[in-house]
Amino acid sequence: MAENQKPRVGVFICHCGTNIAGSLSIEEVMDYARTLPGVVVADQYQYMCSTPGQNKIIDAIKEHDLNGIVVAACSPRLHEPTFRTATSEGGLNKFRFEMANIRDQNSWVHMHDWDGATEKAKDQVRIAVAKARLLEDLQPKSVAVEHAAMVVGAGVGGMQAALDLANAGIKTYLVEKLPTIGGRMSQLDKTFPTLDCSQCILTPKMVDAGRHPLIELKTYTEVENVEGYIGNFEITLRKMARGTYDGPEMIAAGREGSGCNGCGDCAEVCPVIKPNPFEMGMAPRKAIYIYHPQVMPLQYTIDFESCVKCGLCKEICGPEKNAINLDMVDQLEKVKVGCVILATGYDLIPIEDKTEWGYKKYENVITGLEFERLICASGPTGGHMIRPSDGATPMKVGFVLCAGSRDNTGGVAKPYCSRFCCMYSLKHAHQLMEKIPGCQPYIFYMDIRSFGKMYEEFYYRIQNEGCKFIRGRVASVQEDPVTKNVYVMTEDTLLGRPVTIECDLVVLAAAIQPKPDAERIRQMFGISKSQDGWYLEAHPKLNPCGTTTAGIFLAGVCQGPKDIPDTVAQAEGAASAASIPIHQGEVQLEPYFAQCVEDLCAGCGMCVPQCPYKALALIEKDGKKVMEVTEAKCKGCGTCGGFCPGGAIRMQHFTSPQICAQIDAFLLGGRGGEE
Amino acid sequence: MAVEKNYGNSELENKLRDRYYYTSDSSKDFSDEVRKISGTISHMCYQCGTCTGSCPSAPRSSYRIRVFMRRAVLGLEDEALMDPDLWLCTTCYSCTDRCPRDIAPTDVIMAMRNLAFRKDIGPRNFLKTVQLIYSSGHGVPNNDVNRAAREKLGLPRDPPTTHSYPEFMPGIRKIIDHYGLKEQADKLLSEE
Numbered sequence: 001m002a003e004n005q006k007p008r009v010g011v012f013i014c015h016c017g018t019n020i021a022g023s024l025s026i027e028e029v030m031d032y033a034r035t036l037p038g039v040v041v042a043d044q045y046q047y048m049c050s051t052p053g054q055n056k057i058i059d060a061i062k063e064h065d066l067n068g069i070v071v072a073a074c075s076p077r078l079h080e081p082t083f084r085t086a087t088s089e090g091g092l093n094k095f096r097f098e099m100a101n102i103r104d105q106n107s108w109v110h111m112h113d114w115d116g117a118t119e120k121a122k123d124q125v126r127i128a129v130a131k132a133r134l135l136e137d138l139q140p141k142s143v144a145v146e147h148a149a150m151v152v153g154a155g156v157g158g159m160q161a162a163l164d165l166a167n168a169g170i171k172t173y174l175v176e177k178l179p180t181i182g183g184r185m186s187q188l189d190k191t192f193p194t195l196d197c198s199q200c201i202l203t204p205k206m207v208d209a210g211r212h213p214l215i216e217l218k219t220y221t222e223v224e225n226v227e228g229y230i231g232n233f234e235i236t237l238r239k240m241a242r243g244t245y246d247g248p249e250m251i252a253a254g255r256e257g258s259g260c261n262g263c264g265d266c267a268e269v270c271p272v273i274k275p276n277p278f279e280m281g282m283a284p285r286k287a288i289y290i291y292h293p294q295v296m297p298l299q300y301t302i303d304f305e306s307c308v309k310c311g312l313c314k315e316i317c318g319p320e321k322n323a324i325n326l327d328m329v330d331q332l333e334k335v336k337v338g339c340v341i342l343a344t345g346y347d348l349i350p351i352e353d354k355t356e357w358g359y360k361k362y363e364n365v366i367t368g369l370e371f372e373r374l375i376c377a378s379g380p381t382g383g384h385m386i387r388p389s390d391g392a393t394p395m396k397v398g399f400v401l402c403a404g405s406r407d408n409t410g411g412v413a414k415p416y417c418s419r420f421c422c423m424y425s426l427k428h429a430h431q432l433m434e435k436i437p438g439c440q441p442y443i444f445y446m447d448i449r450s451f452g453k454m455y456e457e458f459y460y461r462i463q464n465e466g467c468k469f470i471r472g473r474v475a476s477v478q479e480d481p482v483t484k485n486v487y488v489m490t491e492d493t494l495l496g497r498p499v500t501i502e503c504d505l506v507v508l509a510a511a512i513q514p515k516p517d518a519e520r521i522r523q524m525f526g527i528s529k530s531q532d533g534w535y536l537e538a539h540p541k542l543n544p545c546g547t548t549t550a551g552i553f554l555a556g557v558c559q560g561p562k563d564i565p566d567t568v569a570q571a572e573g574a575a576s577a578a579s580i581p582i583h584q585g586e587v588q589l590e591p592y593f594a595q596c597v598e599d600l601c602a603g604c605g606m607c608v609p610q611c612p613y614k615a616l617a618l619i620e621k622d623g624k625k626v627m628e629v630t631e632a633k634c635k636g637c638g639t640c641g642g643f644c645p646g647g648a649i650r651m652q653h654f655t656s657p658q659i660c661a662q663i664d665a666f667l668l669g670g671r672g673g674e675e
Numbered sequence: 676m677a678v679e680k681n682y683g684n685s686e687l688e689n690k691l692r693d694r695y696y697y698t699s700d701s702s703k704d705f706s707d708e709v710r711k712i713s714g715t716i717s718h719m720c721y722q723c724g725t726c727t728g729s730c731p732s733a734p735r736s737s738y739r740i741r742v743f744m745r746r747a748v749l750g751l752e753d754e755a756l757m758d759p760d761l762w763l764c765t766t767c768y769s770c771t772d773r774c775p776r777d778i779a780p781t782d783v784i785m786a787m788r789n790l791a792f793r794k795d796i797g798p799r800n801f802l803k804t805v806q807l808i809y810s811s812g813h814g815v816p817n818n819d820v821n822r823a824a825r826e827k828l829g830l831p832r833d834p835p836t837t838h839s840y841p842e843f844m845p846g847i848r849k850i851i852d853h854y855g856l857k858e859q860a861d862k863l864l865s866e867e
């Protein structure tokens with residue numbers, strides 16, 4: 001409050017329909033507000049957020065020459081922007097607004113205590129008024145936004161987000177840890193419920209992402225460090241040593257030769273054989289390898305952990321291409337972007353830890369992902385579905401649904417539903433019946449969750465094709481050591497009878513979990529996670545693509561289990577949200593910065609290391625050492641303000657006098673805080 | 676409540692018995708009591724069937740642990756306590772090991788047995804076992820066939836239990852008497 005101005009506060013109390021008015025006395029709170037020092041007008045309305053409600057604020061500001069507004073209603077998260085707008089439309093600086101949350105923090109929790117809730121609302125209003133009397137004009141700071149974005153993780157979600165951003169004219173770095181983009185979807189054979197070939201619909205996107213002039217692929221690359229804030233993220237990338245150069249890299253490295261053209265001569269001669277993780281370890285690869293023929297970029301990679309440095313590959317590659325460098329080391333690179341989209345996807349849980357189902361103990365128990373590779377024409381068996389123990393064609397196959405999902409026993413088990421395993425198990429059952437005449441699939445389930453568009457119809461179709469559904473969660477799987485057949489035991493809960501079915505093969509629909517390094521990524525980008533470990537969206541309904549950190553957005557399974565249609569939809573949402581600040585070119589930061597009161601600052605510098613965001617520095621000014629705040633970096637956390645021994649740091653909008661007035665108002669019943 | 680039918684043919688009547696679930700059959704108190712005594716979240720069963728699928732008793736009898744869990748959820752007191760299957764659990768704890776909701780169905784059965792016994796329900800073999808423990812300290816006391824077998828195996832004729840140390844019997848009886856178990860078993864058996 002400017003010193004020469006007398007406080008003139010208006011208080012507005014919202015009914016929120018019956019949300020508030022049903023649990024406390026609006027009249028009493030309003031009458032009480034009128035008695036508070038500095039309050040010149042108090043009013044109430046059914047919905048303060050509605051146009052007539054807002055007009056009440058606007059009109060009162062003019063009529064009563066107000067300089068502070070208090071609205072007692074819901075949460076600032078919901079409607080602070082609304083009321084700030086009304087405040088400024090009335091002609092006041094929008095920061096001369098204070099909110100008392102008498103709904104979420106009062107009427108909703110004290111629904112059955114009318115008198116108590118009314119008293120508490122009076123306290124809340126009194127506290128808000130105490131602050132409103134001391135509010136001051138503040139100017140939001142705007143910072144320029146870098147016209148570039150980064151997407152971390154190049155599965156179908158990350159690729160879609162990158163393509164959308166690039167098509168909207170934004171330079172986009174698509175960072176992928178593996179040597180190729182594509183993610184899990186490139187491991188799938190067909191996709192439910194339409195059964196189109198996964199690679200066929202994915203490779204065009206991979207090619208588009210690879211060729212787009214505004215997308216810079218950063219494969220075999222990890223995020224090393226993140227600094228900055230919305231509009232100005234400075235991200236350090238670690239380009240892992242992949243042992244080969246492509247054309248442009250040759251030029252950059254000043255090497256003679258054309259670089260890797262993907263001919264694969266090197267892999268022919270490489271003597272080291274390792275399991276290919278893309279094929280779930282069911283097919284070999286060399287120490288110099290590509291995952292599969294459609295990789296993007298088509299460039300070989302050396303796994304230096306298994307490479308014996310015999311040099312055979314380098315020799316055969318020859319001086320013309322000269323693509324191989326066996327002594328390559330990791331390189332760090334810094335890029336600047338305005339916004340970031342995280343799309344890091346998922347893994348299966350280590351389902352072998354649920355020992356009752358025998359994964360990794362019995363050869364003929366596999367996971368859904370292994371099934372995808374075994375049934376895929378480009379997979380290790382050329383699409384001939386076989387069982388691992390003897391290569392025989394399985395004629396009876398059991399599908400164990402909810403394997404580790406919807407399970408509250410802890411350990412590797414997950415309490416949530418993994419959301420796509422019902423549907424892909426239906427798909428697998430269909431594929432078996434289609435490829436192997438006479439093959440009988442059994443689906444052991446608790447509920448079939450076929451919630452998407454055309455999903456229930458797909459369920460109908462698979463049942464009609466002859467799949468048997470047994471409603472019972474599988475209690476255990478046991479192997480006949482001679483035939484290697486596997487016995488699936490459960491109760492048919494609909495018959496109320498225990499049942500054991502001898503199968504040739506068992507497929508576990510294993511639960512999914514975040515990637516092992518999701519936690520590291522999360523901390524670097526300063527976002528939250530939900531209790532199940534997935535990245536936390538800003539709001540589950542109203543802001544599902546954003547995070548609570550400005551400028552960071554989410555796409556795909558990294559935010560929670562979802563299938564391809566939902567992943568792509570969220571990716572497009574995230575790209576659209578991320579493009580807004582980039583296209584606007586500048587963002588406004590809330591002016592809750594720390595400020596150095598230079599007269600009081602002793603220049604001791606003790607605050608500098610306290611700031612978690614590296615926003616503080618000591619500088620020379622008029623021959624005196626003082627602290628300086630880089631406002632764009634300051635998040636207004638208040639650490640330094642509370643710390644400074646000389647009280648030289650002032651937190652805007654949360655000044656010591658404002659906070660003391662609020663405490664006094666609460667503890668002294670309104671007698672404090674008066675000047 | 677179930678509707679009475681009378682066809683004058685007990686077999687037919689049983690077949691045509693009204694099996695409608697009337698919400699008035701449910702007792703919330705029973706649900707709560709089972710939850711309290713069992714110390715497990717018996718109201719959280721989602722009927723997956725893992726327990727029955729794990730149960731060694733299920734394939735050999737009409738006993739379905741899952742059905743008792745349903746009765747616990749719904750509070751179907753009479754149906755649970757009067758069902759002779761209640762006594763077919765071997766307390767092997769296989770179901771407790773595997774229940775994905777982390778419930779201990781075994782303890783639910785124990786709780787129901789407790790409640791049944793309070794209502795003077797208890798099968799003969801259980802009551803006899805009480806008497807045997809009271810008299811010998813063993814549910815299955817040693818006998819001459821066993822003794823001969825033990826001798827053949829080079830073991831002492833009696834195991835190192837109350838059979839060899841009868842001086843501990845008074846202690847065991849004191850525990851049983853404290854709960855009035857023996858008295859109750861005697862009474863129920865004499866009423867037969």
Ligand SMILES: Cc1cc2nc3c(=O)[nH]c(=O)nc-3n(C[C@H](O)[C@H](O)[C@H](O)COP(=O)(O)OP(=O)(O)OC[C@H]3O[C@@H](n4cnc5c(N)ncnc54)[C@H](O)[C@@H]3O)c2cc1C
Pocket residue numbers: 152153154155156157158175176177178181182183184185188190191192193221222223343344345346368369372420424427515517518521555556557558562563564565567
């Ligand atoms: C057996 C099986 C069958 C399925 N079948 C279907 C189906 O038929 N239809 C359907 O709609 N859905 C299906 N799904 C679901 C589908 O796989 C997912 O919906 C989809 O892959 C999610 O895409 P995403 O981009 O979010 O994640 P992912 O595909 O997992 O991609 C994430 C990418 O990020 C990369 N990454 C991770 N961490 C980092 C990091 N720190 N730095 C850089 N890069 C990183 C990963 O390497 C990966 O390339 C199936 C799933 C399974 C398991």
Ligand code: SF4
Pocket residue numbers: 401402403405406416417418419420421422423447448449509
């Ligand atoms: S999608 Fe189906 S199989 Fe997967 S966890 Fe959910 S209910 Fe279980």
Ligand code: SF4
Pocket residue numbers: 593594610611612613614615616629633634635636637638639640641
């Ligand atoms: S308020 Fe927090 S973020 Fe801002 S300068 Fe101080 S310590 Fe750093």
Ligand code: SF4
Pocket residue numbers: 719720721722723724725726727740741744770773774775776777778780
């Ligand atoms: S295993 Fe647990 S959740 Fe499943 S039916 Fe049995 S008691 Fe209920």
Ligand code: SF4
Pocket residue numbers: 726729730731732733740763764765766767768769770771780781784
């Ligand atoms: S504890 Fe009882 S109900 Fe549970 S599996 Fe064993 S015998 Fe069956």
